[in-house]
Amino acid sequence: MSTATLTSPGHVPASAGGPRFTLPKFGMLVFLASEAMLFAGLIGGYIVLRLAQGPGNWPPPGAPEIGVRLPPTFLNWVMIVNTAILLSSSLTFHWGEVRMRKGGSGLIGYSLTALLGAVFLGVQAWEWHHLKGEGMWFDSFGTYGSCFFTMTGFHGLHVFLGLLGVLWVAARAGLRQMKLFSGQTPNPSHTFEELTGYYWHFVDVVWIFLYSILYVL
């Protein structure tokens, strides 16, 4: 979809000095404020439910331990590495954007981002499967199970939507690379890449919060 159908024309803004953000970028930032409140609601609920259990009952007796322990367990290491994978995917995306702005295609950066995002989702699916094998699911161990699966599920859904965007970005970068090879001028619009970038970085930042309260604190 071209940006022309997404947005109205760039009207002259009322303020002098030109727009700091294009309309789609501005809109995306405002939308992300709303997304932040969605996770704020979930995190607020988690804090209430966890404190209500009282000290020593979180995780409840018999539930699999997911919190980081010293020395770290195998599952701890898996999620530490997975967190690093998701965070580094923000760096690779940024790298792709820098290359793209300098006239390249950014294909390598964007493809790496898609790969890392997919690996993150795969590892999380493995973790869900592993925990389910140990008897922990949405409906077991009370609010402990409910919170963990709902919050990581909501986040995973966001990563999945972001991943679709990144895949599309990577496809666009591939097209751009082909045009560069054949000496044509690539599509000068970077709007879709920039919007996907905002969303992807946001989803990463949310994970930092979720990882902190679900696994570390």
Next chain:
Amino acid sequence: MSTITASHVAESHGHEEATGWKKYIWSLDHKIIGIQYLFTSLGFLLVGGALALLLRWQLAYPSTQVMPNGDVGNPISLPFINPQFYNALFTMHATVMVFLVVMPLLIGAFGNYLIPLKIGTGDMAFPLINELSYWFFLASGLIMLAGFFVAGGAAAGGWTSYAPLSTVAAYNGTKMGQTLWAAGIFINGLASIMGAFNYITTIVNMRAPGLGFFRLPLTVWALFITAFLLLLAVPVLSAAGAMLILDLNFGTSFFNPAKGGQPLLWQHLFWFFGHPEVYIMILPAMGMASDVLSIFSRKPIFGYKAMVFAMIAIGFLGFIVWGHHMFVSGMNLVLSAAFGVSTMVIAVPSAIKTFNWLGTIWGGSIRFTTAMLNALAFVAMFVIGGFSGIFMASTPVNIFVHHTYFIVAHFHYVLFGGSIFAIFASIYTWYPKMFGRMLDETLGKIHFALTFVFFNLCFFPMHNVGLGGMMRRIADPTAYEHLRSLQPINQFITLSAIGLGFSQLIFFWNFFRSLKQGRPAGKNPWQATTLEWTVDSPPGHGNFAVTPTVYHGPYEYSLPGHPRDFVMQNEPPAPDAGPGSPVRRPVHAG
């Protein structure tokens, strides 16, 4: 002003004008989307009103009443209304009115229609998202109403859906209806969020040259602030709704105390959304009523900046008062005192607005059009509803009246007396712009008079039955000894409600008849100043042939030394005054 040509539209707005029936399905034009919202929510208004009349009939003539001769059921009762169905009736009445009538009328219909026109631009920032928002809204309404046709019936746990009533199928009796309700709320929330970031982006970035923030009509300011409330409050309800669906269907235990959950968590999440929601439903009404009062008093808004800052204050305070809905939840008394005080603080900006409305009409040459009558009714009824709100902010009073009809009276005075009268005022004011024809003033005044009288006859006595001890959400008042003496009042309320309901048929008749037979409106039937009145009625696709330049504030009425009693916002200034010259104050007679 030249007519807008198709070629101009194509090159400047990124989307073509749709024609014929396609116009009403695929059009990305904000005006068509606004009209889609208008017709759809007026349709839902009929549904919500019918639900109200059914539940009122049950309260006056209960199907379970034990008659003096020992028969069960009042002879003129509706036998299909059993207590479970009664619960579904009031739950869905509130849900429909809040989510499918008042919000979409104020924000979906008038927000969409008026924002681009009033800020002098061709469309919203994201027309496609705008249209998606409408379809999500329509789907959410159909999903919620589909509850009436599933096993167990529609959601019956109240529009607040308190846990564990809502989260345990054995309690609410309709797992499917409750799930559809929550799914509908979630989808409705998506529609609201799409609208909210669209409005904010549009208002910040697409104002016409010269249209600074403090030259925006109050309608636009109100919708701007409302959009922030939607943006930040609605996602919290979405999170809660998702938890509710999971609790009902997937065995999670967020709100289930048997498994360590917290029923009170639902109340906090719900009212964190729910109180800003109250202002979501009144702020746009305040903004539009301000414009109507100024137009028909032929005077500038009294204290324009105070009005803006009062709305900002109301919007901010709205986020820190949600606990006043929960005074009887066993809340810590110190906390309830804090919530009580923060709630009463809202009376300050509300009073600023009320006195400024009075200041606006004071000494004006008032034109008593139907729109003006409705706007005046808005102010008066909002004051009554606002006052009873202050009573309830006080914890001791609240504990006495909580869950009685006093509360029902209060919020109907704000929501019907406030929002709906402002909506009528807005429809009478902007209908000529939307459809190019005037509504009939005689029918309009009859409709207004009947609505105003029946509204007060219907809702004022609810204060009395509430203080008399009548509880909300009971299917049969005659089952309670202490309420039997109130039954004649309940019957009186029901008859008034029927009068109120049938008075609206006059409005619908006027609305549809005037589409074809109304007097042609012309560009500016009310001699108003803002940008939407500079273009044809209805405006062409793309609104403005040339982007207007704004030289004036939105309320320059009755300026001394001016040939007319109003100055259009885009009228170039007189040679002696530059565009930056301060707004000249009118001198009012007397």
